[in-house]
Amino acid sequence: xxxxxxxxxxxxxxxxxxxxxxxxxxxxxxxxxxxxxxxxxxxxxxxxxxxxxxxxxxxxxxxxxxxxxxxxxxxxxxxxxxxxxxxxxxxxxxxxxxxxxxxxxxxxxxxxxxxxxxxxxxxxxxxxxxxxxxxxxxxxxxxxxxxxxxxxxxxxx
Numbered sequence: 001x002x003x004x005x006x007x008x009x010x011x012x013x014x015x016x017x018x019x020x021x022x023x024x025x026x027x028x029x030x031x032x033x034x035x036x037x038x039x040x041x042x043x044x045x046x047x048x049x050x051x052x053x054x055x056x057x058x059x060x061x062x063x064x065x066x067x068x069x070x071x072x073x074x075x076x077x078x079x080x081x082x083x084x085x086x087x088x089x090x091x092x093x094x095x096x097x098x099x100x101x102x103x104x105x106x107x108x109x110x111x112x113x114x115x116x117x118x119x120x121x122x123x124x125x126x127x128x129x130x131x132x133x134x135x136x137x138x139x140x141x142x143x144x145x146x147x148x149x150x151x152x153x154x155x156x157x
Contacts, residue, residue, distance in 0.1 A: 013075060021106040026147035028101050030113035032121045032140035035094040040132035044124070045090045054127045055088045055095070062086035062120030066101050066112040073115070077107050084112065086120050094135075097121055098143070108148050114140060 036044075044054045051057075063084045070078040083102040088095050099116035101109035121137045128135065144154040 016075070016077075016107075021149065023104055023106055024147045025104050026102065026108050026145070028108060028110040028113040028145040029098060029143040030110070030117040030141065031096060031098045031143050032117040032137065033094060033096050034121050034124050034135055034137050036128065036135040037132045038092055040128050040135065041090060041092055041094055043131055044095065044128055049128055049131065051127045051130075054124055055090070057127060058088070058097070058120040058123040059086045061123040062097070062099055062116035065119030066099070066116040069112045069115045073111055076111050079103050079105055079107065079109060079112060081109070081112060084116055086116055088120075095121075095124055097124075108145055110142055110145055114142060 043049050047053055063086060065072075066081060066084040070076045081101060081103050083100070085100045087098045087100075089098070097117050097120045099113045099120065101112035101116060103109050103112075118140050121140070125135050125137060141155065142153075144152070146152045
């Protein structure tokens with residue numbers, strides 16, 4: 001009816017059947033940014049936030065979120081992840097988060113990488129909100145993906 005993969009012929013929502021797709025190594029990288037005051041950025045970088053090590057907690061939160069993506073995003077397939085990494089680049093005005101998800105499977109891991117980055121950013125906000133309630137989360141985006149029928153893709157700067 002619509003040509004959209006998550007709708008059946010009658011327009012009802014459905015999970016896409018990936019059973020006939022080949023198992024391939026897949027990787028997705030997503031990033032995001034949280035901007036904040038210089039004082040909050042310094043406290044995070046120096047490990048002086050009263051709630052604890054913000055980046056360590058945000059890393060664990062991002063990894064956990066990637067593992068729960070199918071519970072959070074309707075119609076998203078549960079995926080056996082082989083690896084998830086969450087990395088941070090703090091600077092004088094905030095933190096850039098980069099999340100990488102990997103699997104060998106029949107569907108991609110873009111949503112897992114995007115979810116990991118998003119939840120890591122939200123965790124940074126939660127842990128540092130006492131220092132700066134005006135923090136802004138933005139630019140959450142897919143940077144690259146490899147594997148699968150559609151092949152490799154990379155964001156062009």
